[in-house]
Amino acid sequence: MAQIKDLLLQLFFSLMPFVLYSFYYRDRDTNYTKKFILITSMICLFLSMTFASSVEKGIQFDVRYVILFFALVFGGFRIGLLLMLEFVLYRLYLGGPGTSSAMGMMMVMFPLSVLLCSVYHRTSQKYLVAVMAGLCYSFFPLLLLYINRPDYILTHLTYHILIIPVHNSVGVLLLIYLFEKSATDKDMYLRYLQSEKIEAVGQVAASLVHEVRNPLTTVLGFLKLIRQDQAMPPEKLHRFIDISIEEVKRTEAILSEYLSMSKPLTQKREVIDLAHELEAVAEVMTPYATMNNVSLILHVPSEPVRLSANRAEMKQLLVNFVKNAVEACSAIQKGNVTLRMHTDGLLVKVHIRDNGIGMNKEQLRRLGSIYYSTKNTGTGLGLTYSYQVIRSMNGTVSVFSELHKGTEFTLSLPLASKDPDG
Incomplete structure (x- = not known):
């Protein structure tokens, strides 16, 4: 029962970047940044290592590689490097007989993660690569640990062939799938908002042209009549000028309405x-x-x-x-x-x-x-x-x-x- 509890807790830590993203960016008009990836990954790695699952004192298992792969995929190499540095420092602080093995595993898993990340970005079968990453994160640590501590592996064989693969495979697949889908949906939503803004600008321009063209056409027509008829009676000339003035005032009123819409509403109440x-x-x-x-x-x-x-x-x-x-x-x-x-x-x-x-x-x-x-x-x-x-x-x-x-x-x-x- 304790192992199931540890498993669920680690899966929760692996999904925390997605949960934080959904909460933080839900009502924002921007998508995630590398800074967000770094901060959330560091928090999740810290929590995962702090509350790691273990069947023998000093040897810890968590979702460190899942978080590392996520940071490399969505944050890039530098973010992954900073995350590895956090792991090294915190693992040295925690200590225990499994420290040297953990360091050795990380030295192997980090370049493997970089390679898998590169494949992930180049292929269309992204989720297949995520599954492969989860399997690698389960198999290679098990192999390295078996080389160093075969007695430990054989004693806790069920734990390592069932619990650890679920830690990594399910964790990495769910995190990558959910985060990528959410980020893609957000990106589509932002593009839709941008296209709506462009469409609104087009509507404003078309509406403004339509509204202003009529009075200007009227004024232009009367000015042409005045120029052509030099002997126009004064009362007729005055009437044409009055109509033109009214049309200019109408144009001014239309422009004032458009300007009032562009001004932000005042907060002074x-x-x-x-x-x-x-x-x-x-x-x-x-x-x-x-x-x-x-x-x-x-x-x-x-x-x-x-x-x-x-x-x-x-x-x-x-x-x-x-x-x-x-x-x-x-x-x-x-x-x-x-x-x-x-x-x-x-x-x-x-x-x-x-x-x-x-x-x-x-x-x-x-x-x-x-x-x-x-x-x-x-x-x-x-x-x-x-x-x-x-x-x-x-x-x-x-x-x-x-x-x-x-x-x-x-x-x-x-x-x-x-x-x-x-």
């Missing part, structure tokens, strides 16, 4: 009264709603509703939602937008409801995606920015909509923690 902010936004947006023949209705609590946020970002996202709601009602009669706020436990919920054109399932699914808009003249950046701000505050957005009946957005944001001194 303060405790604000969301009820007051929503009232201010409603006051600002009422003329715009009136211009679009839309009624703006506001229901907020009489007491302050405090949350931690950046005031400018919060105001901008509220304006974005209210503006979209107003524009959704602009094409119908008796359009109205209702803004309602209430607290729900540790959250404040803001409901923005309109009775406008509504959205279908496909539009709802894509809502908030970058550069997607339900409006012909929109870029979709306003809602994308708003979603980004809400997520940065650990908030959520839910939306319910029916075609030709209207839409309701519900913003759920965490309330500011109460001051214990207040």
